[in-house]
Amino acid sequence: MAGPRGEYRKSAERRAQILEAASTVFARTGYSASSVNEIARVVGISQTGVLHHFAGGKPALLQAVLEQRDARAEDRLSGRHGREFLAGLVAISRAQADQRGLVQLYRLLAAEATDPAHPAHEYFSTRFRRIADAVTQAYREVADAGGLRPGLDPRTAALRTLAMTEGLELLWLQGFEVDMAGDIADFLDAHLTDPLARG
Structure with missing residues (x-):
């Protein structure tokens, strides 16, 4: 039976998949022309599933994508x-x-x-x-x-x-x-x- 750690790991993996999909979709069509539905389709889940992990919707996804990119760069400069x-x-x-x-x-x-x-x-x-x-x-x-x-x-x-x-x-x-x-x-x-x- 999966314990809290197993559930947390699955949730973290799903968030990572959603962020990767958001990066791909935003890069392909730009932020304004993108939708949460499109990101959900790339991941293979429902829009509700995306919003479960990113309750703020598309703006929250954008923020997370940008922060992830910056965090990687800042690690190199630390x-x-x-x-x-x-x-x-x-x-x-x-x-x-x-x-x-x-x-x-x-x-x-x-x-x-x-x-x-x-x-x-x-x-x-x-x-x-x-x-x-x-x-x-x-x-x-x-x-x-x-x-x-x-x-x-x-x-x-x-x-x-x-x-x-x-x-x-x-x-x-x-x-x-x-x-x-x-x-x-x-x-x-x-x-x-x-x-x-x-x-």
């Missing part, structure tokens, strides 16, 4: 500072080369969420500011250690880095031959007195 933090950005880009669907989902949602009425507007607004602040801090730490090229402002360097990363992802999705990790590493190196370790 405990890193200065140059090591910047190297972590390269590692994230390298990992995303095998996650086309997830990158496409993020691009679609980030564009949709420029509308202040979009349910993810505040999420993306806060997220971009948080990333910009974290990268700025990393550049400041590099500057304090004498590793930033003379005349470069850490905040300006951070915003350029963010723009470069976002733009490369879009070009990659459009089929351009770009090496996201390599190109971002080259861009970062142009700001530093010594290049980052590769590999």
Whole structure:
């Protein structure tokens, strides 16, 4: 007989399946054109079954998908500072080369969420500011250690880095031959007195 642990495991597995389906559906059709029914069909359960795990419906699914993506990226950056933090950005880009669907989902949602009425507007607004602040801090730490090229402002360097990363992802999705990790590493190196370790 399955005990509480067995039931919890099944529930966690079902949530993971629903999140995977939501990622796929959102990436394929965008958030606005997607439905909970469509996500339920992908999983092979009823809409009620989806809502049992995500009572907030489609907005709750969107939030969970975004948080899962960010949590994976933040794990890679945990405990890193200065140059090591910047190297972590390269590692994230390298990992995303095998996650086309997830990158496409993020691009679609980030564009949709420029509308202040979009349910993810505040999420993306806060997220971009948080990333910009974290990268700025990393550049400041590099500057304090004498590793930033003379005349470069850490905040300006951070915003350029963010723009470069976002733009490369879009070009990659459009089929351009770009090496996201390599190109971002080259861009970062142009700001530093010594290049980052590769590999």
